[in-house]
Amino acid sequence: MRTLGVEEEFLLVDPRTGCPLPVASRALDAAADDPKRLPGDAGSRLSGEFQLEQLEVSTKPCETLATLAGQIAAGRVAADTAAQASGARIVALATSPMPATPHLRPNRRYAEMARMHGIVAAEQLTCGMHVHVEVSSAEEGVGVLDGIRSWLPVLLALSANSPFWNGHDTSYASFRSRVWNRWPTSGPTPIFGSVAAYDRLVGDLLATGVLLDKGMVYFDARLSRTFPTVEIRVPDVCLDLGAAELVAGLSRALVETAARQWRLGIPPAPVPSSLLRAGMWQAARGGLEGDLLDPRTSRPAPAYQAVAALVDHVRTALAGFGDSERIRYLIKRRLSHGSCAHRQRQAYAVRQRFSDVVAAAVVDTHGAPDDAREDEWTQPRLAARGLK
Template sequence: MRTVGVEEELLLVDPVTGAPRALASEVLDRLTKCAVEGDGVPAGVFARELQGQQLEFGTRPQSGMEELGAEIVRWRRVAARHAREAGAALAALATSPLPARPAVNVSHRYQWMEEQFGLTTQEQLTCGCHVHVSVASDDEGVAVVDRIQPWLPVLTALSANSPYWQGTDTLYGSYRSRVWGRWPMSGPTAFFGSAERYHAQVDAMVTSGVVRDRGMIYFDARLSHRYPTVEIRVADVCLEATTTVLVACLARALVETAARDWRSGHEPLRHGVGLLRLAAWRGARSGLDGDLLHPLTMRPAPAQAVTAALLDHLREALDDSGDLAWARKTTAELLARGNGARIQRALYAHTGSLGDVVAACVRHTLGERQLRYPAGERTHPTPST
C-alpha cells in the first residue's frame, strides 16, 4: 500500500486578541530543546516557515489513515503546548481573519525571496497542507501528475478554510489559494508525458533565474525534490484534523488510481491549463457552498455532485485500501457540517467578532472525537465540532 505523509502549516496567534504573533523562533527553540533532551519530539518534525507567525510540522510516512490522524492530532497538541509557553495560541487557519503584518523570517533563502518577489513575499502569510504520496519512480510520478490535475480543485474545495483576509470577508472559501497563486511558479501544469520532459521544464525554470532552486517549483502537484513522492499542494490547512485525514486519504487514492490508469494505457484528460486554472479558481471561490467545475466535463455542477464523482472515480482504490466506507461517510459529514470556511462564517454570524472566531478556531484545532468505520472495525481520530 502506498504511504502518505502530511505537512501542515499552522498560525501562531495572540491568545487574547487573536491577531497573529511572530513567535515561531521562540516556539521552535522550545521544541528543539525537547528533541535534544529526548522529550518525545523527534528532530525534524517541526520547522520554520516563511513568516514568523507560522509553524510547520511533518508526519512520518504512514500506511493507515488511523495512524496518520493520530500523528496529526499529536503534533498539533505538542505545538500548541509549546506555543502557550511562548505566549501564543495555535490555530489551523489558512489565513488570518484579523488584520496582520507578516514578519519574514531571517534566512538567506527568505531574504532572497523578499528581494526577488517584493510584496508577494511580504504579504504571503498563508498556511497550506501538503500531502506526499509514495511513487515507485519519476516516470510513475509524472504520469500521476498528468492525470490528477482536473481533480485537484475538489481537494481545494473540501479543505477551504480561508474566507477572511485582513479583516474582510473575501467571498472566497479558499482565499489562501488566490494569494498563493501570486507566485509565478505556482498553479496547474500542462501535460508532460514523461519524466524527462518534466525535469527539462523544471531545469529551465531554475536556469531562468526567477526561482532559486527546485524547492521553489510550486506546481499544484509536483515530484518532491526531497522524497520519492508526488506532493499535492492545493489544500488549505484544515480547521479540523478529520478533514486533513480525508484530504490525505483522497490524495492517496488519486495517486493510486492515476498510476493504475497509466499502467493500463489510459490517456489522461487534457483540458488545457486555461480550463484547469478556471477550475482551480472555481474551487477556491465556491468551496463547498456553490458550483464547482466537473473534472470530466469542465461544466458547472453542484459541489455535492462533484464530490460524488470524485468518490466514484476513486472507488476501486479506496476499496482496496479499506478506506471506501470511511471516506464516503466522512465526506457526507463534511458536506453537511461544512468546511473551515463555512464554520468560520457561521461563527462570525453568531458572535460578530473576528477575534471570537479565532478563539473558537483555536479550540477546533485541538479538538478530537472518535468516528468509527461503518463496519465498526476501525476508528479515526477526528476533532469535535
C-alpha cells in the same frame, strides 16, 4: 501499501486577541530545550516556515489513515505545546482573520526571495497542507501528475478554510489559494508525458531567472525533491482533524488510481491548463457551498456532484486501502456540516468579531471529529445526494 504523509502549516496567534504573533523562533527553541514537553511518540517533525508567525509539522510516512490521523493529532499537540511556551497558540487557519503584518523568518534564502518578489513575499502569510504520497519511480510520479491534475480543484473545495483576510470577508472560501497564485510558478501543469518533459520545464523555468531555486517550483502537484513521493500542494490547512484525514485519504486514492491507469497505458484526460485554472478559481470562490467545475466535463455542477464523481473515480483504490467506509463517513460529515470556511463565517456571524473566529478555531484545531448529525434535516439531504 502505498504510504502517505502530510505537512501542516499553522498560524501562531495571541490567545487573548487572536492576532498573529512572530514567535516561531522562541517556540522552536522551547521545543529543542525541553523535548520532554512534546509527545515522545508523535512521529512528527516541528519546523519553522516563511514567516515568524508560522510553524510547520510534518508527519512520518504512514500506511493507514488511522495511523496518519493519530500523527496529525499528536503533531498539533506538539506544535501547540511549543507555541504555549512562547505565549502563543497554534491555529489551523489558512489565512489570518485579524489584520497582520508578517515578519520574515531570518534566513538567507527567504531574504533573497523577499528581495526578488517584493510585496508578494511580504504579504505571504498563508497556511497550506501538503500531502505526500509514495511513488515507485519518477516515471510513475510523472504519470500520476498527468492523471490527477483535473481532480485537484475538488480537493481544494474540500479543504477550503480561508474566507477572511486582514479583517475583511473576501467572498472566497479559499482566499489562501488566490494569494498563493501570485508566485510565478504556482498553478496547474500541462500534461508532461515523460520525466524528460517534466525536467525540461523545471530547467526552463530556472533559466528565466525569476526563481531562486527548484524549491520555488510551486506547481499544484509536483515531484518531491526530498522524498520518493508526489506532493499535492493545493489544499488549505484543514480546520479540523476529520477534514485533514479526508483530504489526505482522497489524495492517496487519486495517486493510486492515476498510477494504475498509467501502468495500463490509459491516457490522462486532455484538459487544457486554462480550464484547470478556471476550475481552481471556482473551487476557491465557492468551496462546498457553491458550484464546482465537474472534472469530467469542465462544466458547472453542484459541489456535492463533483465530490461524488471524485469518490466514484477512486472507488477501487479506496477499497484496496480499506478506506471506503471511513472516507464515506467523513464526506457525509463534511457535506452535512459545510466547509471549514462556512464554519468560520458562522463563528463570525454571532458577534461579528474576527477574534471570535480565531478563538473558535483554536478549539477546532485540537477537537476530535464529531459524529455526523443524523437529524431530520440531514437525512433527506444526504439521501438526495446519494450519500445515505
